[in-house]
Amino acid sequence: MKSSSLYGHLAELLNVTRESTSPADGIVRRFFKERHYLGGRERRWLSSHLYGALRHLRLLEYVVGNELRAQASGFDRAPAIAIGAAYGILVAGENPQEVCEAVREMWCNDIPQCAPEAVLTALPARAAGIGCGPGTPSSLALRYSFPDDIVGEWVARLGPGATERLLVKLNEEAPLSIRVNTLKCTVDECARRLREGGSEVLPGKLSPFALAFPRRVVLDDIPAYRDGWFEMQDEGSQLLSLLLQPEPGMTVVDACAGGGGKTLHLAALLGNRGMLVAIDADRRKLQNLRERARRAEATISQTIEARHDDAALKRLHGKADGVLVDAPCTGLGTTRRNPWLKTQWATERSRQMAALQHAILEASAPMVKSGGRLVYSTCTLAGAENEEVVQRFLQGHPEFTLASASEALQAWGVRTREQAPMLSLWPHETDTDGFFAALLRRE
Numbered sequence: 001m002k003s004s005s006l007y008g009h010l011a012e013l014l015n016v017t018r019e020s021t022s023p024a025d026g027i028v029r030r031f032f033k034e035r036h037y038l039g040g041r042e043r044r045w046l047s048s049h050l051y052g053a054l055r056h057l058r059l060l061e062y063v064v065g066n067e068l069r070a071q072a073s074g075f076d077r078a079p080a081i082a083i084g085a086a087y088g089i090l091v092a093g094e095n096p097q098e099v100c101e102a103v104r105e106m107w108c109n110d111i112p113q114c115a116p117e118a119v120l121t122a123l124p125a126r127a128a129g130i131g132c133g134p135g136t137p138s139s140l141a142l143r144y145s146f147p148d149d150i151v152g153e154w155v156a157r158l159g160p161g162a163t164e165r166l167l168v169k170l171n172e173e174a175p176l177s178i179r180v181n182t183l184k185c186t187v188d189e190c191a192r193r194l195r196e197g198g199s200e201v202l203p204g205k206l207s208p209f210a211l212a213f214p215r216r217v218v219l220d221d222i223p224a225y226r227d228g229w230f231e232m233q234d235e236g237s238q239l240l241s242l243l244l245q246p247e248p249g250m251t252v253v254d255a256c257a258g259g260g261g262k263t264l265h266l267a268a269l270l271g272n273r274g275m276l277v278a279i280d281a282d283r284r285k286l287q288n289l290r291e292r293a294r295r296a297e298a299t300i301s302q303t304i305e306a307r308h309d310d311a312a313l314k315r316l317h318g319k320a321d322g323v324l325v326d327a328p329c330t331g332l333g334t335t336r337r338n339p340w341l342k343t344q345w346a347t348e349r350s351r352q353m354a355a356l357q358h359a360i361l362e363a364s365a366p367m368v369k370s371g372g373r374l375v376y377s378t379c380t381l382a383g384a385e386n387e388e389v390v391q392r393f394l395q396g397h398p399e400f401t402l403a404s405a406s407e408a409l410q411a412w413g414v415r416t417r418e419q420a421p422m423l424s425l426w427p428h429e430t431d432t433d434g435f436f437a438a439l440l441r442r443e
Helices: 003-019 024-034 040-055 057-071 080-090 096-110 116-120 123-128 137-144 148-158 160-170 187-196 235-243 261-270 283-296 311-316 339-343 347-367 387-396 405-410
Strands: 176-180 210-213 230-232 251-254 275-280 302-305 320-326 368-378 400-403 423-425 435-442
Touching: 003 024, 003 040, 003 080, 003 096, 024 040, 024 339, 040 057, 040 080, 040 339, 057 080, 057 116, 057 123, 057 137, 057 339, 080 096, 080 116, 080 123, 096 116, 137 148, 137 160, 148 160, 176 235, 187 210, 210 235, 230 261, 235 261, 235 320, 235 368, 235 405, 235 423, 235 435, 251 261, 261 275, 261 283, 261 320, 275 283, 283 302, 311 347, 320 347, 347 368, 347 387, 368 387, 387 400, 387 435, 400 405, 405 423, 405 435
Parallel strands: 251 275, 251 320, 275 302, 320 368
Antiparallel strands: 176 210, 176 230, 368 435, 400 435, 423 435
16 A cells, blocks of 8 residues: 555544544544455554554644644644654654655645645754753653643652653553463463464563563464463553452452453452452443453353442442452553543543542442452552542541552562552553552451
């Protein structure tokens, strides 16, 4: 396929994702399904350029928009073809003249006021002038395409230097981490089978159940995956289930099961011995979990389709040795995988999520029996959704006390840099997604 056609398809994708509140991965899947003529090379190029442009969207819109307004009038927002071309030159390192030729026809239709060379060749100098000097929150936010408010919070907490390292890491592609399914094999057995099958694999850095692929793989082409020997799961995500310290014979509840990655991990930690209950409000997610459980040979005692305020949950009150509340959140810790989330974050939305998270935590706590554990976790890095939710909950529940997350992980041989009672996994320190967790014990 010609470069001009690739950039045209990229502009279509950018137009849809910039206007939609739906996750970009679903948009991409539908786009490719409707255009079955696209081959593997074209799909990889489009995916790489789309997600790359989304990672740097705020910066690209700023420099392109300013340059267009400097040369012509009538631009409230930079057209998608200009954003795609700017990404190719500024970030992907493509030849400027080749990019100009590739986008010329569509550019002249959308931006007839000026030639692509006039705008695109001026962008490197305009971008280079952003954020020079001290790393203020606003300059860091613009340079790395994050919202001002959350970058300001990170600077206040981490300092400008560490915040910049965090932003750099969050704009990189995430590693391909897997969790070995110990119901079927050991970590060493899985690694040996993968290597014998021609897959390069590395040991994990944090989780005792983790391995990592150093390069992209097609999962369905790997027999060990088809046989349920491993699941794709970030190493940080794997640590959350360990905090419950589940043992065979216990009763454990995954109160926000979602796609079920942590549920399957809990089943393996229980050794399929005990009672494991998965709860979620989305029937489709629970159906997907049941299908994944069959492949992994994981025993889930019960799946419950229910909201956090459903009366059906009352029959579990006082029954669970451990309850995991991996709450819905703004997801900023996963922007390496979902850069689209940066465009959706807002302080008000974070506050709204915090109210929902507190309600879910309140509804889940009664399921914990005396002496049991309650783990609250998110994959975001906003204090309003993390520490503040836990502190508010503890103020109203003297029967729960905060335990040391780092000490609980040490029992699994996991050592984290942060020794505070609550766990914060910062991607620039751990090379995981960003996670928060608090371990609470019921007296």
